[in-house]
Amino acid sequence: MAYYQIFTSFIAVTFFIVVFVLIRRDSIQMGAAFRWFVIALVTLILGIYPQLSNVAAEWVGVSYPxxxxxxxxxxxxxxxxxxxxxxxxxxxxxxxxxxxxxxxxxxxxxxxxxxx
The missing domain is CATH 1.20.5 (Single alpha-helices involved in coiled-coils or other helix-helix interfaces)
Structure with missing residues (x-):
């Protein structure tokens, strides 16, 4: 695993923790929390597998992934x-x-x- 993959994974996991803490403190509603969890999950997946961005960019026709x-x-x-x-x-x-x-x-x- 490359350094940037570890860094991106760390950011995503930290984001998961922050959203979880905000839910526990009733600072964020469950509907909004679900969206933030999805964003954190996508960040984690793209951080671990950056080649997915290349595949998606090729699929939609973007020349610079x-x-x-x-x-x-x-x-x-x-x-x-x-x-x-x-x-x-x-x-x-x-x-x-x-x-x-x-x-x-x-x-x-x-x-x-x-x-x-």
Missing amino acids: PILPITLACLLLLIKALIADIKRAKTEVKLDRVAQRLAILELNLRDQQTGK
Whole structure:
């Protein structure tokens, strides 16, 4: 095993451990943790068997195989950012609606207290 394979394997195993600790502390949801475990597993597999990247690059027609994992990682990050923006927008809408309902309830309570 080459040094870079050992290094990549170490990074993947460390990542597994970090995700596991985050699950135990309830800092990450199980659905998200599953995705991170899959990413760590793919990192481990590509670290141990880097020739798989060459095979996959040849299969999709990429002439420079090392760029394929980088391109896929960028694509996954873009998708993750898009999903995070969608969730944030939905949360903001819900928060605005809750604030509006609270304001209406406070107004109704004040009206009842003043006898209107």
